[in-house]
Amino acid sequence: MIAARDLSFAYPGGGFALKVPALDVAPSERVGVIGPSGTGKTTLLNLVAGMVRADAGALTVAGSDLATLDDAARRRFRATHVGFIFQNFALVDYLNAYENILYPYRVGLGLRLDAQVRDRARALAEACGIAHRLKSHPAALSGGEQQRVAICRALVTQPKLILADEATGNLDPETKEAILDLLFDRASDMQATVLAVTHDHDLLPRFDRVIDFATLRQPA
Numbered sequence: 001m002i003a004a005r006d007l008s009f010a011y012p013g014g015g016f017a018l019k020v021p022a023l024d025v026a027p028s029e030r031v032g033v034i035g036p037s038g039t040g041k042t043t044l045l046n047l048v049a050g051m052v053r054a055d056a057g058a059l060t061v062a063g064s065d066l067a068t069l070d071d072a073a074r075r076r077f078r079a080t081h082v083g084f085i086f087q088n089f090a091l092v093d094y095l096n097a098y099e100n101i102l103y104p105y106r107v108g109l110g111l112r113l114d115a116q117v118r119d120r121a122r123a124l125a126e127a128c129g130i131a132h133r134l135k136s137h138p139a140a141l142s143g144g145e146q147q148r149v150a151i152c153r154a155l156v157t158q159p160k161l162i163l164a165d166e167a168t169g170n171l172d173p174e175t176k177e178a179i180l181d182l183l184f185d186r187a188s189d190m191q192a193t194v195l196a197v198t199h200d201h202d203l204l205p206r207f208d209r210v211i212d213f214a215t216l217r218q219p220a
């Protein structure tokens with residue numbers, strides 16, 4: 001599902017640079033990524049999602065060679081293949097929770113919004129315990145509720161790859177387990193691959209494999 005070789009990326013302006021000699025993730029694998037703050041874990045997820053393009057190296061994700069795709073093609077790739085749960089949720093403040101969950105269908109990247117999708121959005125919200133909050137805007141939601149909206153949005157397109165950046169960080173231990181169960185159950189149903197950054201070591205036994213980011217990246 002993910003194959004990266006000699007990947008390198010630097011933010012414009014000569015700040016942080018990331019080099020990853022090799023990363024391989026198999027289809028349907030659930031991989032956790034741990035590592036200290038500020039070492040580039042989010043940057044790697046952004047590369048794998050096609051949100052930014054590597055400066056050099058090879059990166060194939062779900063059969064697409066991301067190194068060769070232009071911005072528009074990478075956006076289409078992301079919409080159709082990737083569910084991304086952002087660390088800061090990245091909800092749209094002028095849309096309510098239900099509209100946020102359906103956001104991937106608003107951005108005109110070829111996904112078709114029909115009754116089945118709407119039912120799926122409601123079912124996900126129900127399973128995440130936020131069905132009663134669907135009319136609320138992000139500013140009126142707690143951090144944990146916003147996070148669950150973000151998780152529903154990532155799953156509603158039934159992506160083959162789920163990228164999660166601290167997806168359960170704002171949840172109490174009980175809700176955290178329940179949301180992770182949901183995430184993994186849906187991933188199994190969809191035969192989706194999960195690559196999840198977490199600082200929560202209690203969750204690590206739930207993954208097929210855990211990568212220590214320090215061993216993945218090449219020191220600058």
Ligand SMILES: Nc1ncnc2c1ncn2[C@@H]1O[C@H](COP(=O)(O)OP(=O)(O)OP(=O)(O)O)[C@@H](O)[C@H]1O
Binds near residue numbers: 041043
């Ligand atoms: N858009 C940006 N422009 C310039 N530098 C950035 C940008 N985004 C992140 N960085 C820098 O890149 C480095 C790696 O950040 P990144 O968010 O990838 O780390 P991380 O391992 O995910 O951290 P955390 O665990 O705290 O989320 C940091 O030094 C950060 O300040």
